[in-house]
Amino acid sequence: MxxxxxxxxxxxxxxxxxxxxxxxxxxxxxxxxxxSKALPEDKTTGxxxxxxxxxxxxxxxxxxxxxxxxxxxxxxxxxxxxxxxSQVESVxxxxxxxxxxxxxxxxxxxxxxxxxxxxxxxxxxVKHRLMALSAKMLEGGAYTxxxxxxxxxxxxxxxxxxxxxxxxxMIVPNxxxxxxxxxxxxVGDMEGSRKLYDEVNTALAPYKEGIVVxxxxxxxxxxxxxxxxxxxxxxALTIVMLLGVYFFLLRNKVMLVFSLSTLFLxxxxxxxxxxxxxxxxxxxxxxFGAGIATIAEDYLFMLFLNDDYKKHRFNWAVFWGFVxxxxxxxxxxxxxxxxxxxxxxxxxxxxxxSYLIFAFIFPRLAFxxxxxxxxxxxxxxxxxxxxxxxxxxxxxLSLLLVALSMSHLTFDSNFRHLDYQxxxxxxxxxxxxxxxxxxxxxxxxxxxxxxELLKRAEILKEHAPSxxxxxxxxLSGAKSTQRLAQIRSYDFASLRQNLEETSVEAxxxxxxxxxxxxxxQELSSYTLDxxxxxxxxxxxxxxxxxxxxxxxxxxxxLKALASYPFLIPIDAKEILSHSATNALKEFTTIxxxxxxxxxxxxxxxxxxxxxxxxxxxxxxMSIILVMFAISGSFNLMHLFALFLxxxxxxxxxxxxxxxxxSNSMRAVIYSCLTTFAGFGILILSDVPAxxxxxxxxxxxxxxxxxxxxxxxxxxxx
Amino acid sequence: xxxxxxxxxxxxxxxxxxxxxxKRYIYALDKTTIFKGSILITDDSTIVRYTSPEKKVLTQTxxxxxxxxxxxxxxxxxxxxxxxxxxxxxxxMRSINKKDFTGLKTYFEVNKDGNTYHLSPKSDVxxxxxxxxxxxxxxxxxxxxxxxxxxxIIEIETL
Numbered sequence: 001m002x003x004x005x006x007x008x009x010x011x012x013x014x015x016x017x018x019x020x021x022x023x024x025x026x027x028x029x030x031x032x033x034x035x036s037k038a039l040p041e042d043k044t045t046g047x048x049x050x051x052x053x054x055x056x057x058x059x060x061x062x063x064x065x066x067x068x069x070x071x072x073x074x075x076x077x078x079x080x081x082x083x084x085x086s087q088v089e090s091v092x093x094x095x096x097x098x099x100x101x102x103x104x105x106x107x108x109x110x111x112x113x114x115x116x117x118x119x120x121x122x123x124x125x126v127k128h129r130l131m132a133l134s135a136k137m138l139e140g141g142a143y144t145x146x147x148x149x150x151x152x153x154x155x156x157x158x159x160x161x162x163x164x165x166x167x168x169x170m171i172v173p174n175x176x177x178x179x180x181x182x183x184x185x186x187v188g189d190m191e192g193s194r195k196l197y198d199e200v201n202t203a204l205a206p207y208k209e210g211i212v213v214x215x216x217x218x219x220x221x222x223x224x225x226x227x228x229x230x231x232x233x234x235x236a237l238t239i240v241m242l243l244g245v246y247f248f249l250l251r252n253k254v255m256l257v258f259s260l261s262t263l264f265l266x267x268x269x270x271x272x273x274x275x276x277x278x279x280x281x282x283x284x285x286x287x288f289g290a291g292i293a294t295i296a297e298d299y300l301f302m303l304f305l306n307d308d309y310k311k312h313r314f315n316w317a318v319f320w321g322f323v324x325x326x327x328x329x330x331x332x333x334x335x336x337x338x339x340x341x342x343x344x345x346x347x348x349x350x351x352x353x354s355y356l357i358f359a360f361i362f363p364r365l366a367f368x369x370x371x372x373x374x375x376x377x378x379x380x381x382x383x384x385x386x387x388x389x390x391x392x393x394x395x396x397l398s399l400l401l402v403a404l405s406m407s408h409l410t411f412d413s414n415f416r417h418l419d420y421q422x423x424x425x426x427x428x429x430x431x432x433x434x435x436x437x438x439x440x441x442x443x444x445x446x447x448x449x450x451x452e453l454l455k456r457a458e459i460l461k462e463h464a465p466s467x468x469x470x471x472x473x474x475l476s477g478a479k480s481t482q483r484l485a486q487i488r489s490y491d492f493a494s495l496r497q498n499l500e501e502t503s504v505e506a507x508x509x510x511x512x513x514x515x516x517x518x519x520x521q522e523l524s525s526y527t528l529d530x531x532x533x534x535x536x537x538x539x540x541x542x543x544x545x546x547x548x549x550x551x552x553x554x555x556x557x558l559k560a561l562a563s564y565p566f567l568i569p570i571d572a573k574e575i576l577s578h579s580a581t582n583a584l585k586e587f588t589t590i591x592x593x594x595x596x597x598x599x600x601x602x603x604x605x606x607x608x609x610x611x612x613x614x615x616x617x618x619x620x621m622s623i624i625l626v627m628f629a630i631s632g633s634f635n636l637m638h639l640f641a642l643f644l645x646x647x648x649x650x651x652x653x654x655x656x657x658x659x660x661x662s663n664s665m666r667a668v669i670y671s672c673l674t675t676f677a678g679f680g681i682l683i684l685s686d687v688p689a690x691x692x693x694x695x696x697x698x699x700x701x702x703x704x705x706x707x708x709x710x711x712x713x714x715x716x717x
Numbered sequence: 718x719x720x721x722x723x724x725x726x727x728x729x730x731x732x733x734x735x736x737x738x739x740k741r742y743i744y745a746l747d748k749t750t751i752f753k754g755s756i757l758i759t760d761d762s763t764i765v766r767y768t769s770p771e772k773k774v775l776t777q778t779x780x781x782x783x784x785x786x787x788x789x790x791x792x793x794x795x796x797x798x799x800x801x802x803x804x805x806x807x808x809x810m811r812s813i814n815k816k817d818f819t820g821l822k823t824y825f826e827v828n829k830d831g832n833t834y835h836l837s838p839k840s841d842v843x844x845x846x847x848x849x850x851x852x853x854x855x856x857x858x859x860x861x862x863x864x865x866x867x868x869x870i871i872e873i874e875t876l
Binding site for chain 2: 076508
């Protein structure tokens with residue numbers, strides 16, 4: 001008796017020490033609440049990450065509804081307010097907001113950036129052009145101020161990429177004025193984004209009526225906060241539910257404390273191990289983890305209710321069930337999808353620790369099942385009498401359901417559907433799409449160095465004339481040298497003389513063109529200003545491989561660029577879909593390997609009774625597939641949950657296949673209740689990734705409970 | 718140095734639904750021309766009809782401006798999204814038409830002296846316009862004078 005108390009005290013002390021260390025480390029290295037960190041990173045999503053580093057993706061937009069004078073005044077006030085914020089670099093609203101860097105750059109390099117018509121003009125041609133000009137200036141219609149520096153229009157304005165405008169102000173067509181701010185934090189900079197979010201909300205609080213504010217950075221801030229609160233809510237609810245269920249089922253307060261300590265310790269150690277292996281661990285792992293960790297309680301139910309502790313025997317059925325579960329979870333850790341691999345690893349470690357403690361340490365703590373008959377025993381005995389459906393019926397039914405549902409399965413490849421659906425922000429984003437994107441899509445230009453990048457942008461311009469890229473606002477060294485040589489070889493002195501001589505004949509004042517084309521005589525060499533280019537939307541980004549720049553092209557010009565591998569179109573939806581489809585392929589392969597291993601284990605362990613046990617694999621799977629077919633689509637988290645349900649189902653299958661006794665039934669039914677409390681509760685979450693697991697779990701549990709009506713091949717009472 | 722932002726003024730269009738005369742002095746040619754016409758501003762478009770000395774119709778709808786020569790039966794289409802200067806012009810036109818100076822304040826310092834508004838340009842507008850004067854009568858536009866930096870002067874009066 002004394003030994004029992006000593007063992008229990010020692011267990012509690014050791015557990016408390018580890019829990020204390022674990023909590024300290026957990027607080028010191030917090031988890032990520034940004035779901036994007038939990039998504040797979042491959043070559044395609046890497047491109048998206050690069051895109052997010054460009055300043056042109058760092059935008060904040062404010063729509064001031066309406067085109068009234070009050071709206072305009074409000075937009076101007078908002079522009080002033082935003083320009084004072086520390087996380088805002090510059091604000092653009094009207095044409096008067098041109099950055100001084102840009103003005104200087106354009107002024108210095110005007111003759112390089114404009115299109116130059118180098119046709120040599122004779123004296124008569126000059127006179128003819130001037131006469132046409134004077135006639136145009138005197139006629140009605142648009143008044144054009146005379147440009148005395150280039151009266152013959154030899155240099156044509158460079159083209160800028162423009163958003164929708166009204167009266168020189170940026171607008172969202174048919175909605176209102178639009179203030180555009182360039183912000184400092186990138187989408188991935190969580191701290192900066194949060195600071196921006198707070199600053200903007202405080203600054204614009206007095207004007208919030210009739211405005212819509214959007215920045216891609218707000219998704220991570222708002223969704224993270226929501227996910228964190230959702231996870232906390234779900235985790236708290238799970239714990240309360242489980243405490244209730246455990247207390248109701250075990251009715252042993254002391255053992256309840258010990259089993260909860262075990263689960264908590266296992267979960268904590270598992271999350272720390274996951275954090276050690278994966279640097280960025282999603283907060284969602286905790287939400288699922290709380291549920292997964294509690295599944296380990298099943299082992300306690302099975303060992304305790306089967307009197308294994310009392311009789312000091314090793315339960316091989318529970319052991320093989322555990323092995324099958326671990327093999328399944330272990331195979332999932334290899335999938336290149338952080339959220340799934342993290343969860344699988346978490347489950348693998350926490351279940352292993354819990355099993356080891358329940359199977360090898362708990363027997364020393366001397367918790368014994370009461371032998372006194374209870375009312376509930378009668379219920380389980382009666383339930384046993386309903387087990388009359390032959391296993392083959394469930395097997396055939398499973399095969400039929402799988403065949404029926406297969407043709408109706410659609411994979412939802414949009415990763416964004418897994419994230420919290422922030423409807424106000426999604427609505428705001430759509431609103432601004434028209435202003436910013438119109439029918440153009442971004443394209444990445446890759447090169448080893450700046451000169452090559454500029455040349456490649458020039459190639460892009462050649463094949464997609466209406467594109468906007470670095471080539472619109474900058475010249476390669478080769479092209480600028482060529483332009484300089486072209487200008488120097490043009491006889492501007494002679495042209496000016498012709499202008500002076502013929503201007504009076506054409507009706508102009510004498511000497512009005514004395515300064516025409518004068519700056520070209522001493523034209524300095526072209527100077528690239530990356531700062532000005534950045535403001536103009538043609539940023540040059542240095543990467544470990546070289547340099548990159550963004551261009552914007554019309555969708556119909558995309559085909560002409562297919563043969564240039566250094567031009568990479570960025571379609572976020574397409575990229576994420578491609579990535580999800582890759583993850584699905586990988587998942588399918590791992591699923592097939594895991595499934596085969598599970599089959600081998602079940603057949604090896606249960607042999608003659610294999611069909612009975614296998615139904616715990618087939619039947620939940622078939623019912624869940626039917627659910628996918630009815631709901632229209634399934635995602636990767638659905639698949640993950642399906643795999644989990646199969647793995648847990650096998651646990652029950654192996655355990656029950658050895659022959660049904662009322663306590664085995666009781667243990668499995670109790671396990672189903674705890675699975676529902678730990679996992680099914682996730683259906684209450686508003687985060688689709690979490691909700692999906694809850695859905696599958698509930699359907700899976702219903703399928704497993706239906707299998708209680710399966711007739712066992714052998715009956716041991 | 719080349720002025721990047723060249724303003725183009727479609728003069729004579731400063732009055733909604735009214736007739737006007739426009740006296741345009743071009744310094745480079747040392748000539749003055751007088752134009753007559755009318756203007757109509759609706760929610761979606763602006764139509765300016767010149768009746769003398771030539772017949773021309775200018776129709777602005779959204780991002781497009783069509784200049785039509787009635788006698789020669791020719792027309793020219795200008796994409797206003799590529800012409801910041803023209804966009805500015807329409808901004809001024811609508812502001813004056815609505816007697817609302819909020820839009821103009823983005824580009825001008827506005828001071829009122831009796832019935833006359835004095836507009837001093839700021840930012841890039843300064844490169845093209847020296848000053849503007851707008852005189853009101855019975856809360857309606859009576860006269861406007863634009864002094865350009867190149868010494869051109871445009872004077873418009875309602876009839």
